[in-house]
Amino acid sequence: MASIKLSNVCKSYGGLEVMRDVSFDIEDGEFVVLVGPSGCGKSTLIRMIAGLEEISSGEVMIDDKQVNNVSAKDRDIAMVFQSYALYPHMNVEQNMGFSLRIDGRPKDEIRKKVAEAAEALELTPLLRRKPGQLSGGQRQRVAMGRAIVRDPRAFLFDEPLSNLDAQLRVQMRAEITLMQKKYKTTTVYVTHDQVEAMTMADRIVVLRAGRVEQVGTPLDLFDQPQNIFVARFLGSPQMNFIPGVIEARGGQCFFKAEGVDVEIAAAYANHDGLAVQLGIRPSHVYRTRLGGEGALQAKIAFLENTGSETMLKLDLQGHAIQCVINERLSEQQGDAMIVSFDPDCLHLFDARTEQRLDAGVKK
Ligand SMILES: Nc1ncnc2c1ncn2[C@@H]1O[C@H](COP(=O)(O)OP(=O)(O)OP(=O)(O)O)[C@@H](O)[C@H]1O
Numbered sequence: 593m594a595s596i597k598l599s600n601v602c603k604s605y606g607g608l609e610v611m612r613d614v615s616f617d618i619e620d621g622e623f624v625v626l627v628g629p630s631g632c633g634k635s636t637l638i639r640m641i642a643g644l645e646e647i648s649s650g651e652v653m654i655d656d657k658q659v660n661n662v663s664a665k666d667r668d669i670a671m672v673f674q675s676y677a678l679y680p681h682m683n684v685e686q687n688m689g690f691s692l693r694i695d696g697r698p699k700d701e702i703r704k705k706v707a708e709a710a711e712a713l714e715l716t717p718l719l720r721r722k723p724g725q726l727s728g729g730q731r732q733r734v735a736m737g738r739a740i741v742r743d744p745r746a747f748l749f750d751e752p753l754s755n756l757d758a759q760l761r762v763q764m765r766a767e768i769t770l771m772q773k774k775y776k777t778t779t780v781y782v783t784h785d786q787v788e789a790m791t792m793a794d795r796i797v798v799l800r801a802g803r804v805e806q807v808g809t810p811l812d813l814f815d816q817p818q819n820i821f822v823a824r825f826l827g828s829p830q831m832n833f834i835p836g837v838i839e840a841r842g843g844q845c846f847f848k849a850e851g852v853d854v855e856i857a858a859a860y861a862n863h864d865g866l867a868v869q870l871g872i873r874p875s876h877v878y879r880t881r882l883g884g885e886g887a888l889q890a891k892i893a894f895l896e897n898t899g900s901e902t903m904l905k906l907d908l909q910g911h912a913i914q915c916v917i918n919e920r921l922s923e924q925q926g927d928a929m930i931v932s933f934d935p936d937c938l939h940l941f942d943a944r945t946e947q948r949l950d951a952g953v954k955k
Pocket residue numbers: 605608610628629630631632633634635636637784
């Protein structure tokens with residue numbers, strides 16, 4: 593097992609800078625997920641940790657030892673790819689034992705290690721089959737088994753589930769998480785699926801255009817996104833945003849936009865007059881039957897019943913917002929609806945910098 597530390601890692605291809613000053617630590621035994629949109633540098637970063645890609649500047653440390661110039665095979669890290677990269681002419685047992693054979697390990701040891709991993713991954717009955725005779729999920733397990741038998745210091749996964757159908761993804765997601773808990777091997781896992789990130793990670797690293805936007809536990813990132821990008825990236829349906837200003841009056845503080853007046857913590861008063869975006873997640877918009885304090889008049893633009901919940905698109909005084917309600921409604925498209933925002937779940941972002949505003953902290 594190993595800790596991994598990245599310090600000011602940069603990467604350029606020719607003149608094109610694709611990773612900028614990336615720094616974060618991965619603790620021994622931790623499951624860290626890298627997320628971000630396509631092209632943000634997830635694969636590049638994980639390949640740099642594996643040693644498959646040189647870094648242009650900065651430092652990669654594994655267990656307090658700088659490995660910038662250590663080759664991939666000497667880093668003792670196993671990587672599982674999206675494409676599995678199994679050898680089609682070898683059976684499952686041969687595929688799983690391949691790297692140990694290359695290392696010249698004794699036959700008995702190879703057989704024992706492969707048998708153990710096959711047992712843990714429920715592959716024992718399939719050991720004689722060739723990859724072409726396996727399902728996608730089974731192939732994925734063989735790819736994992738091949739990594740496990742090497743007893744590596746860390747696992748690196750690059751979108752290992754993206755070729756699987758939705759149901760199998762959910763199943764494999766659980767299996768990989770359980771596997772990691774069992775072996776407690778330091779793991780870095782790349783995905784652009786935010787549900788995978790939220791459910792599998794001890795900590796998530798959100799990347800955007802080669803930079804780290806935020807590092808934290810899934811719930812930290814969900815509850816306290818540091819900027820609009822992270823707020824939008826995690827959570828489905830996405831967080832709603834309403835542009836407006838902060839207004840301090842009569843010892844209280846409000847978010848004000850066209851037709852919207854919402855009380856916010858009085859401590860935001862020192863941002864009086866600041867242009868902001870108010871963020872509110874669809875599940876924190878409540879339907880209310882009462883008017884009065886905090887009530888907002890909306891119109892139902894679109895309504896979808898999923899059986900267990902109702903998804904609504906609302907026209908809130910000209911602002912389009914989404915809302916998810918855990919009940920069935922008698923209202924229909926075009927009807928009026930009164931809503932309120934959960935006062936404990938409001939997020940405020942500086943409209944110019946898009947960074948989170950914290951109450952009482954002067955910018
Ligand atoms: N060999 C290369 N030469 C030049 N540019 C490259 C090379 N490999 C990757 N890039 C560029 O580096 C950036 C990051 O690519 P990378 O593959 O790491 O993204 P990613 O986050 O893994 O994307 P995806 O989600 O699509 O897999 C992209 O702009 C890509 O075009």
